[in-house]
Amino acid sequence: MLISGRGSNLQALITACSAPNFPAEIVLVVSNRGDAPGLERAGRAGIPTRVIAHRDFASRDAFDAALDQALTDARIELVCLAGFMRILGPAFIAAWHDKLINIHPSLLPQFPGLDTHARALAAGVKRHGCTVHFVRAEVDNGPIIVQGSVPVLPGDDADKLAARVLAVEHRAYPLALRLIAEGRVRVLPDHIEIDGRPGPVRLDVAA
Ligand code: GAR
Numbered sequence: 001m002l003i004s005g006r007g008s009n010l011q012a013l014i015t016a017c018s019a020p021n022f023p024a025e026i027v028l029v030v031s032n033r034g035d036a037p038g039l040e041r042a043g044r045a046g047i048p049t050r051v052i053a054h055r056d057f058a059s060r061d062a063f064d065a066a067l068d069q070a071l072t073d074a075r076i077e078l079v080c081l082a083g084f085m086r087i088l089g090p091a092f093i094a095a096w097h098d099k100l101i102n103i104h105p106s107l108l109p110q111f112p113g114l115d116t117h118a119r120a121l122a123a124g125v126k127r128h129g130c131t132v133h134f135v136r137a138e139v140d141n142g143p144i145i146v147q148g149s150v151p152v153l154p155g156d157d158a159d160k161l162a163a164r165v166l167a168v169e170h171r172a173y174p175l176a177l178r179l180i181a182e183g184r185v186r187v188l189p190d191h192i193e194i195d196g197r198p199g200p201v202r203l204d205v206a207a
Contacts, residue, residue, distance in 0.1 A: 001029045002067070002084040007038020008166060009082035009103055009173050014045045016174035023181035028074040030067065032086050048074075054086055064092040071096075078180060081135065082173070090137045098187045100135040101180070103173050105165050107131060107147055112140035117158040117165065127204075128152050128161060130169045132176035134187060143192045145185060148172035148203040168205050175201065 003010050010029065017026050029042035034051045042049045050070055057063040063086070071079060081102040093100065106116040108131040111123075120128040129149035136142035148168035152161060179185050184195050192199040 001026055001042075001080045001082055003029060003031050003036055003038040003082050004033050004085040005036050005038060005083050007036065007041045007083065009169055010038045011041050012170035012174055013080065013082070013177060014041065014047070016177065018045070022174075022178065024078070024177050027076060028070070030070055032063075032084070038083070060087075060089050061091065064089045068092055068095060078177075080173070080177065087139060088135070093135055093137050096135075098134055101145065101176065102133060102135050102140075102142075103169055104131045104133065104140050105162070105169065107149060108133065108140055108144065115158075117161045120152065121156060121158060121161060126152055128165060130165055130172055132172050134192075143187050143190060144200040145176040145179065145192055146172045146199075146201045146203065148205065150205045151207055153207075164205075168203060172203055175203065 001010055001013065013026060016022055017024055026047050029039065029047050029049045031039050031051050032054045034053060039049050052063070052066050052070060054063045057066065077099065079096055079100045106120065107127070107129045111119050117128070127149045129147060131144055132146045133144045134142040148171060150164045150168050179194055179201070186193040194201060
């Protein structure tokens, strides 16, 4: 798993993976920041951690190559980005094609990029949420595995909405990981199939 900060999605996956029948295991947590609180969550769960600080590298390619080496050495089968706030270059993304997933705090294709909750409020959408998707070279793009949605409520500000979305993120990411690890996801050029039926899976929370 690649993280940059708080690591609450990492925690949701740690918790999910600790269930006896969960079909995946977290082998390594890498952060590009040494002060990411998520590193402590991994440490508490007994998961090996590494800090690969982007600032230590002269170029994006050199940073990406160090990441790639760490993941390859650890025999990683699937890379989960969870609040990883660095853009990965095309060579890294190509090397991990269909083995690299991300969680983004909006219902893509709406609101790619940053400040998604404030932008959702400004746009006046009725529902907002999160997307777990395979990563492609274009940022916040790629076949969608799971989308979790929540209502936008009167009186919401960006923080209240973010907290509601985060709760559904913590359900959507473990679900997506489970589906992939169980071999139920087939990736097609612009969408996925789950058990042979068109995806994505939708988790629509009432309130
Ligand atoms: C989450 O809301 C995640 O969706 C978002 O960062 C937060 C990380 O929280 N990711 C992005 O914005 C990616 N561009 P966490 O560290 O507590 O999981």
